[in-house]
Amino acid sequence: MDFSDTREEAAFRAEARAWIQANAPTYLKPYLERSGFGSTNTGEYDTMAEAKQWQAKKAEAGWACLAWPKEYGGRGASPIEGVIWGQEEGVYGKLSGAFIIGHGMCGPTLMAYATEEQKEQYLPRLASGEEIWCQLFSEPHGGSDLAGLRTRAERDGDDWVINGQKIWTSGAQHSDYGILITRTDPTVAKHKGLTMFFLDMRSAGVDIRPIKQANGQSEFNEVYFDDVRIPDSQRLGEVGDGWRVSLTTLMNERLAIGGGIATGYPDLEELVRALPLGNGVALDNPAVRTKLADWHCKASGLRNTASRLITALSKGDTPGPEASIGKLVAGTMMQDIAKFALDLQGLGGVVVDPAVAEGSARFQAMLLRSPAVRIEGGTDQILRNIIGERVLGLPGDMRADKGIPFNEIPKGESR
Ligand SMILES: Cc1cc2nc3c(=O)[nH]c(=O)nc-3n(C[C@H](O)[C@H](O)[C@H](O)COP(=O)(O)OP(=O)(O)OC[C@H]3O[C@@H](n4cnc5c(N)ncnc54)[C@H](O)[C@@H]3O)c2cc1C
DSSP: OOOSOOHHHHHHHHHHHHHHHHHSOGGGHHHHHHOBTTBOOOTTSOHHHHHHHHHHHHHHTTOSSTTSOGGGTSOOOOHHHHHHHHHHHGGGGGGGGGGHHIIIIIHHHHHHHSOHHHHHHHHHHHHTTSSOEEEEOOBTTBSSSGGGOOOEEEEETTEEEEEEEEEEEETGGGOSEEEEEEESOTTSBTTTSEEEEEEETTSTTEEEEEOOOTTSOOOEEEEEEEEEEEEGGGEESSTTOHHHHHHHHHHHHHHHHHSOOOOSHHHHHHHHHHSEETTEEGGGSHHHHHHHHHHHHHHHHHHHHHHHHHHHHHTTOOOOTHHHHHHHHHHHHHHHHHHHHHHHTGGGGGOOOTTTSGGGGHHHHHHHHHHHHTTTTSOHHHHHHHIIIIISOOOOOOOTTTTSBGGGSOOOTTO
8 A cells, every 4th residue: 555646646636635625614714624424514504505616616616526527517536546636626525425325336336237327317416416415215114134124016007106214314315216125026036036226206205204313314215106107218227136225336335424424532632631520631641541542543543444445446356355344343432432522521521512512522422423433324234234244254143044945034023
């Protein structure tokens, strides 16, 4: 791994930096610097409107969805250029939260399975932030075991009729479209009877109900389908091949959220340098220094693991399970650091108002957000299974329902 820019990369960085300096919404910088860990703060400005405006500006100048082909609203840039752009965009990248699922997962799935006409119609509007997309996968009975999902799609002429429920659908309330995985054949083994579609979220029969979270926000939703009609032309992949299509989405999900999760580490260092403790600051305390040293080592391990992923991408390889390692370690680390930072603050640790709390209440927000990091995009246990099976070569997880037709799998009373 060579961390220094090549001549071409340095030129790209300079171009990106100059454009950002000339165009970024600098009036938002003080708010964005203080926000993070799942809550983008734009002060008196409307976050979604600002996010859309920044995305549109980037798209117009060719700085949106850098790795996508130009004809679909991207730049045709290399993975390394994408990383350099992210480094240069810095805090303004926090405005991209509403687009992560669309850009990171739905776009690549459309690119792999939609018709040419559909790609030309939907991808540029997705890249520019004009339209937002969501991922309708998880259900009350199909989260980690996604293939156990129950939302049905039944053929009716040129349409499919959808009935069922999804849950934890991030951003559904702001979305124009969603990619939706359904069961089209319950008489075959669970992975084999699935089919993927994309749908207009304003279709008749779609009912979106936001879920209130512990941090007061409503990032995700329950989505109900009551005789929702989707034209067959909006099917992605073959009938019964939805599992394979979903793997494209899930692989891209791991890449989109696995590489650069915040851990709170440099933030903690900043906090302990200033936080009064005893006769000095927290950093003077040997116990605090020991903790800091541990997290410093972990943070550099994570950085190098992420660099290995980027190196694989830049060589045209498909990154393996290393993306799972990053998320597994970062999620727990974030939670531990947040707890420690709140303990250090004593009674001040319970103050959540950013205007008065230590460190603008970043660690309070981090503590409330961290359980979600350990669940979204694969829980800690599922990631451990992946690492155990695919990295360490341990025996596979027990799959008692393997090969059994879905409608013959015994179901408990509550199911
Ligand atoms: C912030 C956030 C955003 C999300 N956004 C979306 C979204 O936009 N779209 C979407 O479709 N979904 C979304 N999800 C849902 C997410 O994908 C699921 O929550 C996740 O896959 C876990 O599924 P589950 O909640 O059904 O838990 P379950 O699968 O029921 O798991 C419950 C517990 O059992 C453990 N477990 C399950 N199976 C095994 C096993 N084989 N071995 C060991 N332990 C196991 C799990 O680790 C967990 O601790 C989001 C979740 C969060 C937290």
